Amino acid sequence: xxxxxxxxxxxxxxxxxxxxxxxxxxxxxxxxxxxxxxxxxxxxxxxxxxxxxxxxxxxxxxxxxxxxxxxxxxxxxxxxxxxxxxxxxxxxxxxxxxxxxxxxxxxxxxxxxxxxxxxxxxxxx
Amino acid sequence: xxxxxxxxxxxxxxxxxxxxxxxxxxxxxxxxxxxxxxxxxxxxxxxxxxxxxxxxxxxxxxxxxxxxxxxxxxxxxxxxxxxxxxxxxxxxxxxxxxxxxxxxxxxxxxxxxxxxxxxxxxxxxxxxxxxxxxxxxxxxxxxxxxxxxxxxxxxxxxxxxxxxxxxxxxxxxxxxxxxxxxxxxxxxxxxxxxxxxxxxxxxxxxxxxxxxxxxxxxxxxxxxxxxxxxxxxxxxxxxxxxxxxxxxxxxxxxxxxxxxxxxxxxxxxxxxxxxxxxxxxxxxxxxxxxxxxxxxxxxxxxxxxxxxxxxxxxxxxxxxxxxxxxxxxxxxxxxxxxxxxxxxxxxxxxxxxxxxxxxxxxxxxxxxxxxxxxxxxxxxxxxxxxxxxxxxxxxxxxxxxxxxxxxxxxxxxxxxxxxxxxxxxxxxxxxxxxxxxxxxxxxxxxxxxxxxxxxxxxxxxxxxxxxxxxxxxxxxxxxxxxxxxxxxx
Numbered sequence: 001x002x003x004x005x006x007x008x009x010x011x012x013x014x015x016x017x018x019x020x021x022x023x024x025x026x027x028x029x030x031x032x033x034x035x036x037x038x039x040x041x042x043x044x045x046x047x048x049x050x051x052x053x054x055x056x057x058x059x060x061x062x063x064x065x066x067x068x069x070x071x072x073x074x075x076x077x078x079x080x081x082x083x084x085x086x087x088x089x090x091x092x093x094x095x096x097x098x099x100x101x102x103x104x105x106x107x108x109x110x111x112x113x114x115x116x117x118x119x120x121x122x123x124x125x
Numbered sequence: 126x127x128x129x130x131x132x133x134x135x136x137x138x139x140x141x142x143x144x145x146x147x148x149x150x151x152x153x154x155x156x157x158x159x160x161x162x163x164x165x166x167x168x169x170x171x172x173x174x175x176x177x178x179x180x181x182x183x184x185x186x187x188x189x190x191x192x193x194x195x196x197x198x199x200x201x202x203x204x205x206x207x208x209x210x211x212x213x214x215x216x217x218x219x220x221x222x223x224x225x226x227x228x229x230x231x232x233x234x235x236x237x238x239x240x241x242x243x244x245x246x247x248x249x250x251x252x253x254x255x256x257x258x259x260x261x262x263x264x265x266x267x268x269x270x271x272x273x274x275x276x277x278x279x280x281x282x283x284x285x286x287x288x289x290x291x292x293x294x295x296x297x298x299x300x301x302x303x304x305x306x307x308x309x310x311x312x313x314x315x316x317x318x319x320x321x322x323x324x325x326x327x328x329x330x331x332x333x334x335x336x337x338x339x340x341x342x343x344x345x346x347x348x349x350x351x352x353x354x355x356x357x358x359x360x361x362x363x364x365x366x367x368x369x370x371x372x373x374x375x376x377x378x379x380x381x382x383x384x385x386x387x388x389x390x391x392x393x394x395x396x397x398x399x400x401x402x403x404x405x406x407x408x409x410x411x412x413x414x415x416x417x418x419x420x421x422x423x424x425x426x427x428x429x430x431x432x433x434x435x436x437x438x439x440x441x442x443x444x445x446x447x448x449x450x451x452x453x454x455x456x457x458x459x460x461x462x463x464x465x466x467x468x469x470x471x472x473x474x475x476x477x478x479x480x481x482x483x484x485x486x487x488x489x490x491x492x493x494x495x496x497x498x499x500x501x502x503x504x505x506x507x508x509x510x511x512x513x514x515x516x517x518x519x520x521x522x523x524x525x526x527x528x529x530x531x532x533x534x535x536x537x538x539x540x541x542x543x544x545x546x547x548x549x550x551x552x553x554x555x556x557x558x559x560x561x562x563x564x565x566x567x568x569x570x571x572x573x574x575x576x577x578x579x580x581x582x583x584x585x586x587x588x589x590x591x592x593x594x595x596x597x598x599x600x601x602x603x604x605x606x607x608x609x610x611x612x613x614x
């Protein structure tokens with residue numbers, strides 16, 4: 001009972017972990033290269049969600065204090081700031097991966113890893 | 126001025142990397158000097174860092190004068206200075222080699238971008254070596270991942286594109302694991318600075334043991350993928366064999382090692398050592414390293430492409446580094462860390478020699494290499510020295526690091542690992558010696574009209590590295606002293 005209660009109270013961690021596993025699975029098992037990239041993004045996003053959730057305070061607001069008065073609880077800004085960097089990194093990796101897929105499509109005429117392997121093994125033999 | 130040196134090294138290389146496209150627009154001939162100078166300066170500065178650390182002990186640098194835990198901190202100790210030295214001393218000759226070799230592999234318009242990516246890769250690895258901040262570590266890891274894929278896919282051959290895509294996906298997976306581990310650690314300690322995390326970790330261990338265990342395993346998987354620890358090595362053979370030869374040399378020589386160093390820093394400086402007596406993390410690393418050492422060699426034996434064979438051999442050799450970590454003893458760790466430098470020299474040289482053979486004759490298949498020693502005596506002599514060092518013949522640097530690993534294993538009363546080291550050395554001999562023997566005593570290959578002469582700018586780096594392998598085989602003393610101090614975390 002306690003475990004379930006913990007899960008319900010911290011559902012965002014749970015969701016982040018589920019997303020992480022979905023992304024991980026998609027990335028490793030799908031043969032479609034675009035789906036691999038999507039899986040990578042799901043995985044990255046789940047980590048961002050997890051990271052931001054660490055700093056979240058219920059009913060918290062942005063840490064802006066008017067006239068120097070500390071009158072409300074505030075959300076920890078550092079994880080959000082870090083994740084901005086993380087997002088930039090993820091975007092650049094995605095852009096690079098997609099550009100590689102474009103090149104692969106030019107060479108093989110397909111975006112499926114299995115078909116590419118098939119074409120290559122046919123040419124080798 | 127002198128107290129800004131740690132950050133200057135990184136900024137110099139990264140800054141040069143971004144200024145090279147501008148230099149290329151202005152004068153094409155200046156690209157090479159613009160790329161070599163920062164690496165040469167950073168090599169000089171790394172020696173100065175040794176002097177500074179020797180004088181005043183390990184010191185830290187606060188970026189923008191923001192005190193930790195708020196700001197990013199660079200931490201210079203013997204290990205960091207040693208890695209900067211390794212990175213700059215190996216990347217320098219490889220770059221000289223690249224200045225000639227790269228033109229026949231990639232299009233003329235992208236040559237300047239090659240230098241950009243190369244320096245970006247070296248600069249980010251220097252960042253990994255010095256940083257003392259978890260998130261900063263992640264950012265440098267990602268920069269080096271993209272740059273490492275970039276110097277493979279710049280050769281727009283479809284094999285390279287495919288290999289670098291595979292590498293990119295798997296290393297993104299590794300970075301994801303590292304970032305999640307950072308989140309786990311940040312969640313329970315509230316700090317990102319290594320020292321602050323380490324200080325709160327002991328308390329956190331009793332409160333939230335699961336977080337720490339998950340973080341630990343994610344770090345081992347994340348850095349394990351990136352440094353091609355045995356079952357996670359699947360991307361390496363394609364990536365390292367299809368890349369242009371200078372890229373293969375840095376990828377095999379430096380890139381896979383730096384993640385092992387990052388793991389060493391995390392395992393021994395951040396996590397409390399008491400945890401390893403309870404959880405068998407290091408035993409798992411040790412087990413995988415044994416598999417790597419044996420199976421890497423066995424896979425290498427059945428390859429018929431010379432660069433692919435060298436790539437599989439790297440998987441075996443990174444196993445030694447991880448064996449040094451996993452044995453968890455002082456002398457073993459010295460052996461493992463020394464092997465980083467030694468293997469970087471040997472493998473960079475072997476890849477350059479292989480690249481030289483491909484450049485001059487176009488031969489890649491091991492079977493066709495018969496008699497190549499008569500045509501290219503100096504290159505093959507260097508290759509022979511490299512092969513001897515890989516096997517661990519006394520008088521080469523490879524012997525010293527294997528010797529220290531074996532001594533370390535005996536210190537801990539685990540002679541089994543000495544047997545493994547011997548077995549793997551024999552296996553190395555089985556696939557390196559036939560190449561050497563055939564090269565010098567095989568039937569002579571016919572001179573071919575397409576065969577090119579060997580340019581001096583490509584030969585000198587190879588001979589320099591070969592001289593290094595012999596030199597550190599006879600005089601390992603200074604490096605060993607230095608590493609013994611480096612591992613007192």
